[in-house]
Amino acid sequence: MNFNLLKTDTHSNARAGTIETARGTIETPIFMPVGTQATVKNINQQQLKTDIDAKIILANTYHVYLRPGLEVIEKAGGIHSFINWDRPMLTDSGGFQVFSLNDIRKINEEGVEFKSHLDGSKHFFSPERAIDIQRTIGADIIMAFDECTPYPCEYDYAKKSMHLTHRWLERCIQQFNKTEAKYGFEQNLFPIVQGSVYKDLREQSAEFIAKQDAAGNAIGGLSVGEPVEEMYAMTELVCNILPKNKPRYLMGVGTPANILESIALGIDMLDCVMPTRNARHGFIFTSQGVINIKNQKWQFDYSAIDEAFTPEYSKAYLRHLIHTGENLGAQIASKQNLMFYLWLVKEARKHIIAGDFSTWKTKTIERISTRL
Amino acid sequence: MNFNLLKTDTHSNARAGTIETARGTIETPIFMPVGTQATVKNINQQQLKTDIDAKIILANTYHVYLRPGLEVIEKAGGIHSFINWDRPMLTDSGGFQVFSLNDIRKINEEGVEFKSHLDGSKHFFSPERAIDIQRTIGADIIMAFDECTPYPCEYDYAKKSMHLTHRWLERCIQQFNKTEAKYGFEQNLFPIVQGSVYKDLREQSAEFIAKQDAAGNAIGGLSVGEPVEEMYAMTELVCNILPKNKPRYLMGVGTPANILESIALGIDMLDCVMPTRNARHGFIFTSQGVINIKNQKWQFDYSAIDEAFTPEYSKAYLRHLIHTGENLGAQIASKQNLMFYLWLVKEARKHIIAGDFSTWKTKTIERISTRL
Numbered sequence: 001m002n003f004n005l006l007k008t009d010t011h012s013n014a015r016a017g018t019i020e021t022a023r024g025t026i027e028t029p030i031f032m033p034v035g036t037q038a039t040v041k042n043i044n045q046q047q048l049k050t051d052i053d054a055k056i057i058l059a060n061t062y063h064v065y066l067r068p069g070l071e072v073i074e075k076a077g078g079i080h081s082f083i084n085w086d087r088p089m090l091t092d093s094g095g096f097q098v099f100s101l102n103d104i105r106k107i108n109e110e111g112v113e114f115k116s117h118l119d120g121s122k123h124f125f126s127p128e129r130a131i132d133i134q135r136t137i138g139a140d141i142i143m144a145f146d147e148c149t150p151y152p153c154e155y156d157y158a159k160k161s162m163h164l165t166h167r168w169l170e171r172c173i174q175q176f177n178k179t180e181a182k183y184g185f186e187q188n189l190f191p192i193v194q195g196s197v198y199k200d201l202r203e204q205s206a207e208f209i210a211k212q213d214a215a216g217n218a219i220g221g222l223s224v225g226e227p228v229e230e231m232y233a234m235t236e237l238v239c240n241i242l243p244k245n246k247p248r249y250l251m252g253v254g255t256p257a258n259i260l261e262s263i264a265l266g267i268d269m270l271d272c273v274m275p276t277r278n279a280r281h282g283f284i285f286t287s288q289g290v291i292n293i294k295n296q297k298w299q300f301d302y303s304a305i306d307e308a309f310t311p312e313y314s315k316a317y318l319r320h321l322i323h324t325g326e327n328l329g330a331q332i333a334s335k336q337n338l339m340f341y342l343w344l345v346k347e348a349r350k351h352i353i354a355g356d357f358s359t360w361k362t363k364t365i366e367r368i369s370t371r372l
Numbered sequence: 373m374n375f376n377l378l379k380t381d382t383h384s385n386a387r388a389g390t391i392e393t394a395r396g397t398i399e400t401p402i403f404m405p406v407g408t409q410a411t412v413k414n415i416n417q418q419q420l421k422t423d424i425d426a427k428i429i430l431a432n433t434y435h436v437y438l439r440p441g442l443e444v445i446e447k448a449g450g451i452h453s454f455i456n457w458d459r460p461m462l463t464d465s466g467g468f469q470v471f472s473l474n475d476i477r478k479i480n481e482e483g484v485e486f487k488s489h490l491d492g493s494k495h496f497f498s499p500e501r502a503i504d505i506q507r508t509i510g511a512d513i514i515m516a517f518d519e520c521t522p523y524p525c526e527y528d529y530a531k532k533s534m535h536l537t538h539r540w541l542e543r544c545i546q547q548f549n550k551t552e553a554k555y556g557f558e559q560n561l562f563p564i565v566q567g568s569v570y571k572d573l574r575e576q577s578a579e580f581i582a583k584q585d586a587a588g589n590a591i592g593g594l595s596v597g598e599p600v601e602e603m604y605a606m607t608e609l610v611c612n613i614l615p616k617n618k619p620r621y622l623m624g625v626g627t628p629a630n631i632l633e634s635i636a637l638g639i640d641m642l643d644c645v646m647p648t649r650n651a652r653h654g655f656i657f658t659s660q661g662v663i664n665i666k667n668q669k670w671q672f673d674y675s676a677i678d679e680a681f682t683p684e685y686s687k688a689y690l691r692h693l694i695h696t697g698e699n700l701g702a703q704i705a706s707k708q709n710l711m712f713y714l715w716l717v718k719e720a721r722k723h724i725i726a727g728d729f730s731t732w733k734t735k736t737i738e739r740i741s742t743r744l
Contacts, residue, residue, distance in 0.1 A: 038692065041699065041700075043700070045685075067695065068671070068688070068691075075672050076688060082686070082692075302447070302448055312456050313417075317410075317455060319440075323439065323440075324439050327414045327702065328411045331414075331703070
C-alpha cells in the first residue's frame, strides 16, 4: 500500500492524497460507509459502486466472525468475493464491539473473553486471534486489536489501558508479520492511538504508534461521548505527531461538520454509521441542509429530496415511506445520505487542491448544518 | 383503453394480446407486482422499471387512502407523480382490505363502515366513494367496489353477497360515468365476478358482468383458501362467459404454477403479493426451482442465486442476509422473485404466439416447482 501526499492546505492541516491498494486507488480525504454485517444497511452493491461511488467500505470483524462465521467467508475466498465487492475494504479488530456489546466479559493481558450477544456462546479474542480472523476475512486494511476506553474514563484506567493497547499492538504486529495474506491481495495493518482525552497519554500513544512505521495510522477512542472540542483537540495533537507520509484514519467520526473539521486537522480517512443509521430514522443530509423527514411540514412538499442526489423522489413521498415503515424509505434515505457524505469529502479534496479549503469549509458547514 | 387479442392457443384457452393504455402498452398475459402502500416492498422504482421491467403495478386503495391520504395524493397530481412511476397502475377498490383487516365493520346496502386498523378512526366506503377515491388516486385501471366472500361461504350468503356486489356495480358504473379522470389520463373501470365456489352463482355473476361491456373484467373471491381445483374450475367457467375481446383479470393469484394454469384457462392479468412476501421470508423462485434460503444446505453454496436473474449474489450471501435480518436480503430476494414472475409471463406469451404453450407449460411447471 502506498500513500501519496499530493497537497497540504496552507491555512489548515488538510491534505489531499491517494492511497494505492491492491484493489484500486482511494483518493483522500475519504469517507468509508460502514457495512456492519457484510452489507451496508439497505444499500445494494451496485448502488454502492455506481450511485454512491464508495471507494472503500468497512465490515465489522465481531459481527462477521459471529455471522456468517469465518468458515463461510474463507470458503467463499474472502469477504470481497462473498459479498461481491471488488474495491478495497477495511475491517475493525472486533475490540470495539467486544467492549461495547457485551456485559459479561473477562479482560486480561492475554485478551478478552466474551459471550456472543446472539446466543451467549463463549469466545476469546486476543491480538493474535484478531489478526488471524482479519487475515481470514480478507480485508485490504486490518486494524490492531485495542481497548477502546469509554468516556468519561479515569486517568489511571486510561493510562493502564493505553499501555495494554500498546503491548497488544506489538503482538498484533508480530502476528501480522508471521502470517500472510490469504487470497492473493496485499493486506495492511493499521495501529490505533488511544489515551482517552488526556493530552499526555495521547502524545505518548501517538509517539508509540508513529514509531511502528505502519502503512497507515488510526485514532481510536474518540467520538464516544466526549465534548466535540476535546475530540478536535486530541485529533489535532495526534495528527501533529503521526507521520505525514502515512494516511491518518479517525475512527467512528462523525457528523458532516465533524468530518470537515477533522479533515482540517489532518485526517485522511473517516467512517461512521451516522449516514445510514440517521437515514433509517428519517434524518436526511442534503446539500442545502438537514431534514427531519418525519416532520409534518414535509407532508405536502413535492420538491426533490435533494436535486443534487435524489431528484427522482419527493420529500412528501419519502416522508410517507418512513412514516409507514416501508423499507424503500430507508433505502432512498441511506443512498441520499451516503451520496451526500461521499460528495462532501470529494468536494473537500477539490478545495484542498484548489487552495481555498478553509473558506469553503466555513461556508459549507454553515449551509449543510442548516435545519430545513 | 384497447385490448388487442393477437393469438389464442389451439390446445388451451391461453391468449396473447396487448392492452393499450394512456400510459403505455401492456403485453398480455401480464403479472402485476403489488405496491400495497404506494411502494412495491423493498424495490425502488428504477429496479422496477429496469431490472424487473414491470409494465403495470398495483396499489391498494384502502392503504393509500389511510396513508398518505387522498389530500397528499391529489396535491401531488396523482399517485404516478407521487411515487415517480410513469407506467400504468391499477388500484383495487379497498373492499378486500375493509373486509379482511377489520373486525369491527357494519355492512349494509349503502356501503361499509369500518375502523382504521391504524388508529381506530371511523370511515365509510360506498360504491360511489370507492370510485371517487380511485379517481383521486389516479390509477389507469380502477376496480368496482365488491364484497369478496371468504372461504368457506354458505351458499345463501354467497348468493346474497353476489347480488349486493351486482347492485353496487351498477352504482359504481353510474358514478364512474358521472365523473372524469382527474389528471389528464384516461381511467378504466373493471367490474368483478363473485359467487364463491358455486357454479350457478359464478355463471350468473359472469353473465351479469359480461353484459356491462366494461373495458376489462375481473374475477374476485378466489385464492382465498379454496382447493386449487375449485379455483381452476371457477376460473374456467367464468372465462368461457366473459367477452373474448376484453382482458380478464384474476385477482390475487398466485403461485407460478397457478399463474400458468390460469393463463391456460384464458386469464390475461394477474397480481399477487407472493413474490415479494415470500422473498422476505427467504422463499426464492428461480428458473431452476424453488429455494428456502434459510436451509442449512445453502450455507456454503456460492453459486449464483439464479444465473438468469441474480448472477451477482450467491445463495450463501443471500442466506446470510436473510438470516441476519438485513434488508438487503429482502431487496435481493424480492427483485429475484419479481424478475422471475415477469419472465414467466413473458415466456408464456412467447410460447402462446409460437403455438407450443401447452407442452412448454407442463415442462416448465415441473421444473420451476422442483424443491432445490
